[in-house]
Amino acid sequence: MLPLLRHCCAFGIHHPLIWRSILQTSARERKQIRSWGAQCSANYEGASVSEKDNPLQKLALPDNSLLDARILYCTSPALGHNKEAHPESNKRVPAIVEALEKLELNHKHRGSQVLEIQNFNPASLDDVARVHSRSYITGLEKAMSTASEEGLILIEGTGPTYATETTFRESLLSAGAGITLVNSVVAASKLGPNPPLGFALVRPPGHHAVPQGPMGFCVFGNIAVAARYAQHQHGLKRVMIIDFDVHHGNGTSDAFYDDPDIFFLSTHQFGSYPGTGKIDQVGQGDGEGTTLNLPLPGGAGDYAMRCAFDEIIAPSAQRFKPDIILVSAGYDAHALDPLAGLQFTTGTFHMLASNIRRLAKEICGGRCIFFLEGGYNLQSLSSSVADTFRAFLDEPMPRSAVRRSGDVFGRAD
Numbered sequence: 001m002l003p004l005l006r007h008c009c010a011f012g013i014h015h016p017l018i019w020r021s022i023l024q025t026s027a028r029e030r031k032q033i034r035s036w037g038a039q040c041s042a043n044y045e046g047a048s049v050s051e052k053d054n055p056l057q058k059l060a061l062p063d064n065s066l067l068d069a070r071i072l073y074c075t076s077p078a079l080g081h082n083k084e085a086h087p088e089s090n091k092r093v094p095a096i097v098e099a100l101e102k103l104e105l106n107h108k109h110r111g112s113q114v115l116e117i118q119n120f121n122p123a124s125l126d127d128v129a130r131v132h133s134r135s136y137i138t139g140l141e142k143a144m145s146t147a148s149e150e151g152l153i154l155i156e157g158t159g160p161t162y163a164t165e166t167t168f169r170e171s172l173l174s175a176g177a178g179i180t181l182v183n184s185v186v187a188a189s190k191l192g193p194n195p196p197l198g199f200a201l202v203r204p205p206g207h208h209a210v211p212q213g214p215m216g217f218c219v220f221g222n223i224a225v226a227a228r229y230a231q232h233q234h235g236l237k238r239v240m241i242i243d244f245d246v247h248h249g250n251g252t253s254d255a256f257y258d259d260p261d262i263f264f265l266s267t268h269q270f271g272s273y274p275g276t277g278k279i280d281q282v283g284q285g286d287g288e289g290t291t292l293n294l295p296l297p298g299g300a301g302d303y304a305m306r307c308a309f310d311e312i313i314a315p316s317a318q319r320f321k322p323d324i325i326l327v328s329a330g331y332d333a334h335a336l337d338p339l340a341g342l343q344f345t346t347g348t349f350h351m352l353a354s355n356i357r358r359l360a361k362e363i364c365g366g367r368c369i370f371f372l373e374g375g376y377n378l379q380s381l382s383s384s385v386a387d388t389f390r391a392f393l394d395e396p397m398p399r400s401a402v403r404r405s406g407d408v409f410g411r412a413d
């Protein structure tokens, strides 16, 4: 059955969301969540929700900064959206930020080359409603009062996806990070031929969230919302989404399965969650041919991904001729990740980022934004994002990593 139909059935005709309180949530966990929630509220208050804002006014950077920058990034760590012992934890984004500092890849060490956009706006409800049903959005918002009383709720039938009292607003903020980067990268591309690459270091991730609801740790489809925003607000008609997370991006696929202007290409481990993404699922109706799934066998490794890029991904992009490339950057295909087994190395992610950067420059004026999806081993996640930053800066991997050829932190070729 087609993914779109399958998920409609899973959520029911009226998309009922069934919220279940976690009665066994420990007092310590509830206290932690409230504490993190307070911190996040403070961050959130700095960014006002307004559906009437001129999107270009959301840009926090002057033109000269956009000209100098090689990387623009936003962070949305969602500190209040957390469940003890859950792999999609609130330690993920802080671990990446810490690695960027330690490896001298942030603004403090790179000056105008690397800029973090802070105090960006959350996505508006209209932005999110271009992808998700209004009934899901309002249902999630209403469920926040239950989450506030109970500390933590689970969303049944969605894989192990949970919500806390901050989930709704933190998810809007994560989607807003992507929108802010679309605005910034597009603005920069009008100033010169080498716009910076964007990276939305955000959570909860988004590529499993289907139009009718959350799924697989994902709440709102951050990359899907950004794709629709790029079309609607900037007139970028053709969008290519490359998803190299180890799992199939079924939510993104569902959102655009019949859309001929959005080309969704996913590499993932064959047979892994959620079981969709077969090679014969190629889109439907007008969108037939603009979905491409490349399921890779377990243990496929670095060489398989290099071949897939050179022989399929790059030629597909060159033929589609997108106006912007968005990337679902999941790092759970790394050999150290606990959730899958494609056996990628940090070198694989460096290669992918380098190749995608060159591809974007060649075919769409350099407009390219990465979105954090999976990646659950904090060490391999942060190292791999750091090497992605190096690739964005057109820098090789550090000598120490290359010397350990074949190592999970090194180059595998």
Ligand SMILES: [Zn+2]
Pocket (backbone or CB within 6 Å): 245, 246, 247, 330, 332, 373, 374, 375
């Ligand atoms: Zn994943």
